[in-house]
Amino acid sequence: MAIINWATATYEGLGKDGKGHVSTQSGALKDQPYGFNTRFEDKQGTNPEEQIAAAHASCFTMALSFGLAKQGFSKGSLSSKASITLVKDGDGFTITKSEIKLDAKVPGISGEEFEKAAVEAKLTCPISRLLNCDTTLDIMSFEGS
Template sequence: MTIKNTATAKYEGLGKKGKGSVSTGSGAFSEQPYGFQTRFEDKKGTNPEEQIAAAHASCFTMALSLGLAKQGLSNGTLQTKATVELEKDGEGFTISKSLLMLDATIAGISREKFESAAQEAKKNCPISKLLNCEIGLEINSFTSMS
């Protein structure tokens, strides 16, 4: 089975003064502004690293949810924040790290089994497999519900 998804990016003008927009094929976001200013100067809009962070957080969280469901669990909440680090690398830049920070409340599982499931999801979600950088996981909170 192959699933294909698309996104388009347009950039008008060149270099730091250029302005871009990015859209997803699904229409989840359309013509969102991006450019040098949104990437390096905190101007309102998006940037590729933010989009990777969103993709990694959502992919990991879904993978963990599916893994827990395979264990017969059905009651709980997962919330993940991903922080993607962009660092100077010679004349260019590289994504050096994606840190997943997880808060969870799950019924019917021990912390040890939960941590194992979270590590498995971190290792095997498709976005983790795509990234060629350090991927960290911090479980900020875990509550086992009775």
């Protein structure tokens, strides 16, 4: 079974003077502005790295949720923040790291069991597999047994 999702991007003008808009199939992003100024100058709008961070945080968190459910846990809460690092690399840029910070409350699980499940989710979530960069995981807080 294949699931296909899509997004569209337009860009009017070229280079720094250009302005773009991005929309997603779901409507979560609809004509959201992006461009040089939203990517490098903190102007309002989105950028590709922010979208990758959102995808990675949500994918990892869902993968961990399903992994914990598979182990028999039914209650808890997970909150993740993914930070994407973009660095200048010669004439272009490279994403070198995705750093996930995780806060979790899962009653009845030991710290060791939880860490194993979190690492497994980091390694196997589809966005982690897609990214060809260093992906780190820092469990910021955990409440269990």
